[in-house]
Amino acid sequence: MQGEELFPVRKLSDIFTYQINFIDSLVGINYTISTLRKYKRTYEILKRYMKRNYDVEDLRLDELDFKFIREYEAFLRTNYTMQNNTVASTVRRVRSVVRLAMNLGWLSHDPFIALKMKVDEVYRDYLTSEELSRMCSKTFKLKRLATVRDLFVFSCYTGLAYIDTVKLQLDDVFTGEDGEQWLQSHRSKNNNRVRIPLLPPALKLIKFYQDDPRTPVGKLFPPISNQKANAYLKEIAKAVHINKKLTYHIARHTFATTVTLTNGVPIETVGQMLGHKSIKSTQLYARVTDKKVKIDMDPLKARYEGQELGLEKEY
CATH class of the missing domain: 1.10.443.10 (Intergrase catalytic core)
Structure with missing residues (x-):
């Protein structure tokens, strides 16, 4: 029908729900319960970010751009007591989900393409x-x-x-x-x-x-x-x-x-x-x-x- 899009509009909620359900189905096989919790928490924080910065509950995937990602990183640093490496791993999870959307054909561009994040070297303790x-x-x-x-x-x-x-x-x-x-x-x-x-x-x-x-x-x-x-x-x-x-x-x-x-x-x-x-x-x-x-x-x-x-x- 004229005026209708040929394919359904995919949103962030669609791809995160898809990935979280996928991980949940493989807990104990390919994934741990800890991984599932991390993705769930990442999505909850992402929803708070969209509400605070965009005053919306959800966003279309094709609306994602570098500005969205850059300000999301700033949101994590200013609103949560996260160390730099925790910020990096949180953004990395969002990046993996968005790239999954690209692989599924739900998104044609990569909003993360210009993003560069440095990870701090961590001293890992051990017993002498x-x-x-x-x-x-x-x-x-x-x-x-x-x-x-x-x-x-x-x-x-x-x-x-x-x-x-x-x-x-x-x-x-x-x-x-x-x-x-x-x-x-x-x-x-x-x-x-x-x-x-x-x-x-x-x-x-x-x-x-x-x-x-x-x-x-x-x-x-x-x-x-x-x-x-x-x-x-x-x-x-x-x-x-x-x-x-x-x-x-x-x-x-x-x-x-x-x-x-x-x-x-x-x-x-x-x-x-x-x-x-x-x-x-x-x-x-x-x-x-x-x-x-x-x-x-x-x-x-x-x-x-x-x-x-x-x-x-x-x-």
Whole structure:
């Protein structure tokens, strides 16, 4: 009919609803509940922005332009207590949804094409060898603290995230071609496969909890919520005199930095065990410690120990 558009007008609500429903249908398969929550929150903030800056509940996709995106970034910085990297990740989610609309043929132009955002380098904390040793040797009388400490230590020696540790099953442990015990699983975050040779401390923890009546049949460890685990880590940090905000992310960084990289494991191997597809991701986790620098420089120091220098003092 004359005057009618050949195709239905698509709006921001259409593409966000489509993507959120898609992610929701794949939670536990390709996506985590955390990812779903992030997209939902991003959309809620976007709706507040449209209401405040445009006095509308929704916008047509073909109305999006660089001005909309630029002012959205400013809105996040001035109306929410977000750090720069949080702003960047929030805008990045909107960008991914808008590009999805382009791929679906709902939008013909890219309003983000001129956008450039810098991400600040973040210092990711980890336990030193001495701190990890204190964590391992501490005896806890409270079973709940002992269990959370053990799960944390297991992550330190395997690099697994908390969600991937608690879902482990007996079948995930196998004997490799080298005759040693290995762990194979898939990351909940991105479904990337990880294969890890089990270090003695990790293997001891697996064997210990197989006799624990709290461990479900077929599982490696007793179940405990992430919220409770993080709360108990505060008590544990105080008990072992570690002045750091302990999280299971720190355990993962400890594996990358203190357990592997510092002891000479190549970063490419570390990345494979962490389930990274890009070496750039591993570089965010792995820090070159002073100990590692000393180990690498000692042979060089020995080589130049007898170096003659033509020095002459003037008096």
